[in-house]
Amino acid sequence: MNSRAEELPELPEVEAVRLALQPVMERARFEQVLVRRPDLRVRLPGTFAARLKGQTVRTLGRRGKYLLAELTSGDVLVMHLGMSGSFRVEIDADGTTPERFDDERSPGAAHDHVVFRMSAGATITFNDPRRFGSIALVSRKDLQRHRALGALGPEPLGPEFDAAVLARACRGKKTPLKAALSDQRVLAGLGNIYVCEALHRARLSPRRRAGSIATSTGAPRASACRLVTAIKKVMNDAIRRATAAQEDGSDADRFRVYDREGRRCLTPGCRGTVRRIVQAGRSTFFCPVCQK
């Protein structure tokens, strides 16, 4: 099925990328900015490189699946990895500028769309074969008006995210729980894989009505409490794994249900078999025996 599943960038993978980029971006200046292909999912304006050049990064943060480089000018560089985006970091010891900056039309590696040359001596390359990713420069005061960012739900690992918050967000929703958890306005950062994983850990069916985790007044039921605990556990474990995986690579069998159709359910004591169904055009993996 998807042999690259472990690389799909959801919150944990984006957090690992943030940790890797932090030391070469924070307090560094954009000395050169090269745009090879402006036609990412959102087209980069012709003014992008000139506007970014010379700016200094104050902090590199994250919100859901978005990386946010806060610049000292008040601008924010908003980056999204989409499906297949990645950043490559190269440090040159002698401080010479790589020759690819000499000519914007030089070939470069396939799918290297945007290249940042930082003052700290690092070259950061955004590579994205499918171009579902996006990069944008937004002024800080316009961040909340950013279509997706402004509507983003709570951070799953934030202290403000609890069963009451999730129950309220799901209250009255007739959509399946799978769809609600995939909705970035309900909760920021989960994608197809970790939604499956969290539902499995919470022993909740992806087909259940989202509203069913709340009472009619919006109070959390036991299922909402289980689900929040499961989401936090799955996110924390995945961040640890994603961070470690960047260094030593191999990281097999990290999913309990995702991409395990036909195999034995791994819930302790459960003898069910993982099934695959399609919801809203996307694969859902779950155990019909223990997930109710």
Next chain:
DNA sequence: CCGCGGGCCTGAGAGC
């Protein structure tokens, strides 16, 4: 107004 389905995009893998 909410929910669903289609489209974008490319590479991997299946099948003929």
Next chain:
DNA sequence: TGCTCTCAGGCCCGCG
């Protein structure tokens, strides 16, 4: 072996 077809999913948009 080499071609063609399908499928993967984050996000957006249009339709009912």
